[in-house]
Amino acid sequence: MRFQLLDADYIQNQKPIIRLFGKTERNEPICCFFEDFIPYFYVEGEEEKVRELLKDSEEVVSIEKEKKIPAIGYTKEPRNVLKIITKKPESVVKTRELLSKKKFVKNIYEADILFKYRFLIDYGLHGMDWVDVECNKIFTKTVKCPAFKIKKIKRIEKDRNSQLKYLSFDIECIPKDFTKSPDPKRDQIILISMSFEPKYKNKKTLVLCKKMIKAGKNVLCFAEEKEMLKKFSEIIDEFDPDIITGYNIEDFDLPYILERFKQNKLAATFGRCTDKPVFSRKVGISYQCNISGRIIVDSYQILKKDPWIKFMHYDLNTVAKELLGEGKIDIKYRDMDKYWNGDEEKIKKFISYAEKDAELALRIVLEKGLINKFVELAKLSGLLLQDTFGGQSIRVETMLMHEFKKRNILMPSKPSNDEVDRRIKEREKEELKGATVLEPVKGLHCKGCIIVLDFASLYPNIIRTFNISPDSLILDKKIEKSIKYITSPTGAKFVDAKIYEGVIPSVLRNMLETRKKIKKMMKKSSGEKKKIFNAMQLALKTMANSFYGYTGFVLARLYVLDIANSITSFGRENLRKTKKMIEEKFQYKVIYADTDSAFVETDITNLDKAKKVGEEISAYVSNNLPGYLELEFEKTFRTFLILTKKRYAGWSFEPTDSGWKDKIEMKGIETIRRDWCKLVTETMNTVLELILKKGDVKSATNYVKDIIEKIKKNEIPLEKLTIVKGITKSLTSYKGTLPHIELAKKLVKRHPENPPKVGDRLGYVIIAGNSMLSKRAEEVEYVKEKKLAIDSNYYISNQLLPPIERILRAVGISKTELLGGGHQVNIKDIMNKTRREVNHNINIESNDIKKLGGWEDFICEKCKKTYNRMPLSGLCTCGGKILISYHGSVSRKCKQ
DNA sequence: TCACATCGGGG
DNA sequence: GTGTACGATGTGA
Numbered sequence: 001m002r003f004q005l006l007d008a009d010y011i012q013n014q015k016p017i018i019r020l021f022g023k024t025e026r027n028e029p030i031c032c033f034f035e036d037f038i039p040y041f042y043v044e045g046e047e048e049k050v051r052e053l054l055k056d057s058e059e060v061v062s063i064e065k066e067k068k069i070p071a072i073g074y075t076k077e078p079r080n081v082l083k084i085i086t087k088k089p090e091s092v093v094k095t096r097e098l099l100s101k102k103k104f105v106k107n108i109y110e111a112d113i114l115f116k117y118r119f120l121i122d123y124g125l126h127g128m129d130w131v132d133v134e135c136n137k138i139f140t141k142t143v144k145c146p147a148f149k150i151k152k153i154k155r156i157e158k159d160r161n162s163q164l165k166y167l168s169f170d171i172e173c174i175p176k177d178f179t180k181s182p183d184p185k186r187d188q189i190i191l192i193s194m195s196f197e198p199k200y201k202n203k204k205t206l207v208l209c210k211k212m213i214k215a216g217k218n219v220l221c222f223a224e225e226k227e228m229l230k231k232f233s234e235i236i237d238e239f240d241p242d243i244i245t246g247y248n249i250e251d252f253d254l255p256y257i258l259e260r261f262k263q264n265k266l267a268a269t270f271g272r273c274t275d276k277p278v279f280s281r282k283v284g285i286s287y288q289c290n291i292s293g294r295i296i297v298d299s300y301q302i303l304k305k306d307p308w309i310k311f312m313h314y315d316l317n318t319v320a321k322e323l324l325g326e327g328k329i330d331i332k333y334r335d336m337d338k339y340w341n342g343d344e345e346k347i348k349k350f351i352s353y354a355e356k357d358a359e360l361a362l363r364i365v366l367e368k369g370l371i372n373k374f375v376e377l378a379k380l381s382g383l384l385l386q387d388t389f390g391g392q393s394i395r396v397e398t399m400l401m402h403e404f405k406k407r408n409i410l411m412p413s414k415p416s417n418d419e420v421d422r423r424i425k426e427r428e429k430e431e432l433k434g435a436t437v438l439e440p441v442k443g444l445h446c447k448g449c450i451i452v453l454d455f456a457s458l459y460p461n462i463i464r465t466f467n468i469s470p471d472s473l474i475l476d477k478k479i480e481k482s483i484k485y486i487t488s489p490t491g492a493k494f495v496d497a498k499i500y501e502g503v504i505p506s507v508l509r510n511m512l513e514t515r516k517k518i519k520k521m522m523k524k525s526s527g528e529k530k531k532i533f534n535a536m537q538l539a540l541k542t543m544a545n546s547f548y549g550y551t552g553f554v555l556a557r558l559y560v561l562d563i564a565n566s567i568t569s570f571g572r573e574n575l576r577k578t579k580k581m582i583e584e585k586f587q588y589k590v591i592y593a594d595t596d597s598a599f600v601e602t603d604i605t606n607l608d609k610a611k612k613v614g615e616e617i618s619a620y621v622s623n624n625l626p627g628y629l630e631l632e633f634e635k636t637f638r639t640f641l642i643l644t645k646k647r648y649a650g651w652s653f654e655p656t657d658s659g660w661k662d663k664i665e666m667k668g669i670e671t672i673r674r675d676w677c678k679l680v681t682e683t684m685n686t687v688l689e690l691i692l693k694k695g696d697v698k699s700a701t702n703y704v705k706d707i708i709e710k711i712k713k714n715e716i717p718l719e720k721l722t723i724v725k726g727i728t729k730s731l732t733s734y735k736g737t738l739p740h741i742e743l744a745k746k747l748v749k750r751h752p753e754n755p756p757k758v759g760d761r762l763g764y765v766i767i768a769g770n771s772m773l774s775k776r777a778e779e780v781e782y783v784k785e786k787k788l789a790i791d792s793n794y795y796i797s798n799q800l801l802p803p804i805e806r807i808l809r810a811v812g813i814s815k816t817e818l819l820g821g822g823h824q825v826n827i828k829d830i831m832n833k834t835r836r837e838v839n840h841n842i843n844i845e846s847n848d849i850k851k852l853g854g855w856e857d858f859i860c861e862k863c864k865k866t867y868n869r870m871p872l873s874g875l876c877t878c879g880g881k882i883l884i885s886y887h888g889s890v891s892r893k894c895k896q
Numbered sequence: 897t898c899a900c901a902t903c904g905g906g907g
Numbered sequence: 908g909t910g911t912a913c914g915a916t917g918t919g920a
Binding site: 170173175178181182249252253301313315316333336 | 906
Binding site for chain 3: 040041086088089090091095096110111281284288304390
């Protein structure tokens with residue numbers, strides 16, 4: 001029989017038995033039992049004393065002598081170790097603790113590896129692998145799918161995945177007090193919505209409702225919560241999904257529903273076995289859940305961690321709208337009880353609301369192929385699919401453990417708390433040096449193309465080129481004298497790859513070569529195939545990139561600072577050499593470089609020519625660098641604006657099969673931030689566009705001036721000035737004064753019947769006035785109704801100018817250009833200067849001006865045209881001198 | 897700028 | 908369970 005390995009665990013009878021959950025080629029769920037595998041670990045120390053200590057141990061089955069290779073430090077000879085074979089998985093812990101206190105024990109290895117993983121590693125099996133088993137059918141009530149006893153098992157190659165069944169669910173419950181979260185110990189679940197793929201009993205969705213009402217065909221009603229929960233469990237068993245998904249289920253719905261099972265004295269046995277209940281436990285801040293034989297996929301957690309897609313907010317509504325073009329049904333949290341206790345219409349809307357949530361959660365996973373990459377990560381790392389959603393280090397360790405097994409290398413234990421503290425302290429002393437970031441030639445570069453080149457997979461290729469690996473690191477002085485090696489810029493020595501290729505370089509060689517092939521295949525393919533290839537190459541890239549960081553991670557089993565530092569030092573040397581080569585050979589200036597990229601300024605105005613030069617540089621530099629280091633031509637910027645290290649924007653042109661593809665690219669310059677109003681975002685984008693696409697600093701400046709005038713004239717729609725912030729806790733528990741909280745307090749007084757609640761998001765604008773800023777936050781509606789003026793000063797100097805100024809400063813908005821003489825100043829200085837000069841002349845402190853409601857108009861002496869601020873030329877367009885109209889009356893002349 | 901605190905998602 | 912362990916963003920010094 002053949003099946004794809006979905007999940008694994010073990011049970012204990014007389015002896016431990018491994019259980020493998022999988023799906024056959026015909027997509028049937030099965031469970032296979034493997035009985036002949038027992039726990040063990042390794043000890044390095046005085047054999048006689050170890051034997052003496054353990055001779056009467058109940059836990060230990062036997063002790064065997066073996067020869068093993070250490071993971072850290074190159075050696076030719078394996079070392080003597082003792083393999084301690086134990087009765088049960090727990091015996092390993094007990095024996096380990098007993099041994100670890102003894103002086104005659106030098107080291108303990110692999111005594112902290114989960115039993116299921118011990119099995120998978122020893123049999124060379126990865127999560128989501130296809131396996132071929134010789135087996136007999138057995139009969140057991142402990143699992144709900146057909147069960148077999150394995151006689152023989154081996155991994156097979158198969159490029160298809162079995163078809164998985166998905167169920168997404170969502171629960172609704174109403175708290176006693178809307179300022180608090182619902183309490184799973186007290187507040188019942190009132191709705192459970194589900195969505196299925198494929199259909200369940202010809203239904204795409206189903207909603208369980210704890211209220212006897214007349215409802216549609218996709219709704220089942222219950223008088224009691226207990227009955228509803230029972231039904232939920234039954235449906236899961238009947239539909240029998242492989243994947244259980246939902247939005248933030250791991251941290252909310254699952255723990256909540258499990259507590260409700262407990263309160264109703266029901267066993268939560270909706271996994272694929274009857275002997276292990278579904279459980280969730282608090283680990284640190286978040287919950288961790290397990291459903292035997294099924295996989296929990298929480299799209300919220302996946303999306304939040306994904307470095308490629310970023311959302312403004314991570315609530316289901318925003319994310320679904322962004323990904324699927326469809327959001328939630330609009331029911332506010334605080335209105336839920338009104339719907340639930342309302343008329344039939346209201347309840348029906350509430351039911352659709354719940355139904356929609358389950359639907360959206362499922363569609364996100366399916367339509368966006370959310371788990372594809374993780375399936376590939378499982379196959380690659382060896383982790384079970386469920387465990388690939390967590391951190392990177394466990395992926396690296398599991399993958400290396402598989403390699404170590406093949407090479408007879410022992411994996412060190414995880415660091416103890418003391419060891420972690422030591423590492424942290426050590427790190428504080430001699431800091432881990434990072435990558436090189438060249439100081440950029442700041443400003444706007446628009447005379448010729450900026451050619452961008454970069455090193456693909458820099459760190460993985462450095463590791464390969466210089467054979468950097470814990471097992472190739474030379475620690476022994478004697479070996480050092482007798483062997484050929486490479487020395488890193490920090491002085492660490494690695495055996496020459498021809499003599500011995502380290503584990504990490506070797507797995508990276510495989511991964512990078514495979515990735516190249518897959519990328520080629522991806523180009524030729526389409527549809528679902530292409531998606532899978534893409535998932536594969538993404539998984540390979542993710543894996544390849546995680547080795548460098550791993551060796552410098554304080555909780556790593558293979559924490560080797562010499563390695564982390566060698567990698568970055570080679571990186572710095574590489575970038576230095578690259579810059580030198582480009583500048584000496586090609587006579588172009590490298591105006592910026594960061595870690596693995598170089599930005600080359602040229603006088604070339606033709607894109608194709610720039611590309612040609614880029615390729616020449618690429619070829620030359622690559623030929624003159626060792627090993628696998630390859631500088632590739634990536635794109636050119638037609639215009640390039642760099643503010644500081646890591647902050648730039650440019651008009652990029654990337655060569656594609658169908659010609660040049662252009663776009664405005666930004667790094668480190670945020671145009672979108674939650675605490676900025678729309679106006680700022682819009683202005684930023686326009687300014688950047690004007691500067692980059694038109695190279696027109698002047699019109700960008702004018703545009704900003706124009707916006708400023710509009711703000712002062714109250715011509716900007718309030719919607720664009722609205723800042724949105726959420727109420728996160730009860731109003732009284734805020735210590736400081738925050739605008740949206742002050743507004744919320746006002747609203748409580750204004751409409752006591754419908755006060756803002758925890759979890760609400762409030763949009764506000766800042767209105768003009770003398771009081772503290774946060775006291776002047778107001779609702780848009782209210783401002784319109786009362787015809788209040790906005791605080792234009794605030795919007796100009798607190799919202800608009802800070803980000804705009806950072807950009808305009810870099811393009812050297814100078815007095816020379818703007819005022820006709822003097823040194824370089826930035827736009828804010830100009831504004832301030834104008835204000836200060838005004839103040840000075842009219843002899844009023846700026847504070848006083850504020851009290852009086854700000855300076856007013858600037859009026860032309862000749863034509864009486866008014867300006868909202870001092871024209872930068874100091875003169876009116878008609879040439880007349882500017883006077884200040886102050887507090888309604890024209891005041892003194894302004895000094896030019 | 898760095899250390900410390902908070903908040904998020906869900907309902 | 909041969910355990911595990913948030914991470915980004917905002918505030919304060």
